[in-house]
Amino acid sequence: AQTVTQSQPEMSVQEAETVTLSCTYDTSESDYYLFWYKQPPSRQMILVIRQEAYKQQNATENRFSVNFQKAAKSFSLKISDSQLGDAAMYFCALPGETSGSRLTFGEGTQLTVNP
Amino acid sequence: EPEVTQTPSHQVTQMGQEVILRCVPISNHLYFYWYRQILGQKVEFLVSFYNNEISEKSEIFDDQFSVERPDGSNFTLKIRSTKLEDSAMYFCASIRDSQETQYFGPGTRLLVL
Numbered sequence: 001a002q003t004v005t006q007s008q009p010e011m012s013v014q015e016a017e018t019v020t021l022s023c024t025y026d027t028s029e030s031d032y033y034l035f036w037y038k039q040p041p042s043r044q045m046i047l048v049i050r051q052e053a054y055k056q057q058n059a060t061e062n063r064f065s066v067n068f069q070k071a072a073k074s075f076s077l078k079i080s081d082s083q084l085g086d087a088a089m090y091f092c093a094l095p096g097e098t099s100g101s102r103l104t105f106g107e108g109t110q111l112t113v114n115p
Numbered sequence: 116e117p118e119v120t121q122t123p124s125h126q127v128t129q130m131g132q133e134v135i136l137r138c139v140p141i142s143n144h145l146y147f148y149w150y151r152q153i154l155g156q157k158v159e160f161l162v163s164f165y166n167n168e169i170s171e172k173s174e175i176f177d178d179q180f181s182v183e184r185p186d187g188s189n190f191t192l193k194i195r196s197t198k199l200e201d202s203a204m205y206f207c208a209s210i211r212d213s214q215e216t217q218y219f220g221p222g223t224r225l226l227v228l
Contacts (some may be wrong), residue, residue: 035216043204045158045219091158100146100213101171102160 002027004094006106013082014114020067021077021109023092029053032095034068034075035103039089048090051075079111087113117141119220121207127226128197136192136223138207147190148208148217149182151175158206164190197227 003026013019025034036048051059051068058066063083067076079086092106120139128134140147149161162172162182169182181193190209194201204224208217 033214033216037219042221043152043224044221045206045208047216047218050216093158095217096171098171100163100165100210102148102163102173103150103158103208103217104160105158107157 002094002096002104004092004104004106006092006109008109009107010110010112012112012114013079015082015084017082018078018080019082019111021079021090021092021111023075023077023106025073025075025092025094025106027073027094027097029097032097034066035093036064036066036075036077037091037093037105038086039091039108040085040087045091049077082113084113084115087111119207119209119218121205121220121223123223124221125224125226127228130199130227131196134194134197134225136194136205136207136225138190138192138209138220139188140190140207140209141211141218142188144209144211146170146210146213147184149192150206150208150219151203152206152222153200153203161192161205194225197225199227201225202227 005024032053034051038046038048049061063080065078089108093103096102122137147164152158162176163170204222206222207220
């Protein structure tokens with residue numbers, strides 16, 4: 001069975017600083033995708049970034065980037081120049097092993113941004 | 116940009132009542148999903164739907180739950196005889212292709228009293 005683990009229930013960062021959120025996972029697939037979703041207080045699930053496992057290059061979206069270590073099954077999210085609006089719960093997610101299957105989510109990391 | 120929409124945004128019901136949560140997936144999407152999130156917990160998969168039938172369901176999705184795509188646009192989740200523990204945020208998601216990102220609706224907050 002696939003698992004996704006986020007070992008940091010809470011993190012905090014000063015505004016304009018950089019923070020890294022950790023995620024590890026387990027899958028028997030060799031070709032897959034990984035996602036980070038952001039959930040602000042409104043509780044909407046917003047896609048932050050996506051990584052294809054077959055790509056060696058780490059994905060980047062503006063201030064958000066990932067450190068994808070396939071062999072270690074690690075997928076961390078780096079937020080640079082943190083802004084107050086980045087405060088949210090962040091979930092790491094992994095699709096299932098069959099086509100179009102479910103997402104398995106980690107437990108989430110609550111990020112606080114201090115002014 | 117196309118969005119997944121969900122109605123209602125909030126629903127309060129009495130224990131034992133039936134509720135129907137509605138979703139309108141993005142128009143050219145083919146795979147549809149329901150997830151739930153109990154307050155303070157992670158997002159849990161309920162069911163996926165493809166080609167007019169359930170393609171996968173979790174252990175949570177028991178006989179109390181059913182899904183339907185009654186027309187070309189709506190995707191509904193019915194909860195029969197609601198229980199207190201059904202109180203949660205329910206999210207609908209959809210994708211066009213199996214390799215794509217799942218896009219989530221804003222959720223329906225269900226409170227069972």
